[in-house]
Amino acid sequence: DVKVTQSSRYLVKRTGEKVFLECVQDMDHENMFWYRQDPGLGLRLIYFSYDVKMKEKGDIPEGYSVSREKKERFSLILESASTNQTSMYLCASSSQRGGGGYTFGSGTRLTVV
């Protein structure tokens, strides 16, 4: 069963902390994405990557960075967590060969206090 695995389901962090959200996929997908989901705002793209060591800004990259050192792993970093970054974070992957859509992870519910 193919998977996108996010390391934590729930996280509580303090304001100002550096936060790492990890995502691993086992489908040999080239593309990986980080979204956040907030009520009434839908899925908003933070960053994405089409290859190892490659990254592109999405619609809301401010306050975030990413790392993709290996094809299967895509990390989202909150450099200095703030309360407005409390959200559900979703990782997804897809094949560059096209067809089909994204496979999502189960999400990480981050609360910044």
Added chain:
Amino acid sequence: DQQVKQNSPSLSVQEGRISILNCDYTNSMFDYFLWYKKYPAEGPTFLISISSIKDKNEDGRFTVFLNKSAKHLSLHIVPSQPGDSAVYFCAAAYSGAGSYQLTFGKGTKLSVIP
């Protein structure tokens, strides 16, 4: 500017009746459309898709209709069941772009009332 719009934030339907979820898009380059279903505290899961060369695709209780001239698609669920209660996201893609990227709508929360 939103390229994929789901204008109804929520929808309530009686169990056994039809649920119709609507989605409009503005980018005429989109040629592949998908619906995702999301339960609380879980990631979205793929439900059904349609290519722009078709106007209908059916999978069990779920049917997606595409009207290219109106830039409109809809998801029909018949009959609706309480387990269908979830947020539904419409997504669109331009498959000709080298890197395949989905554009999502904001979602419609469906509540199926027993």
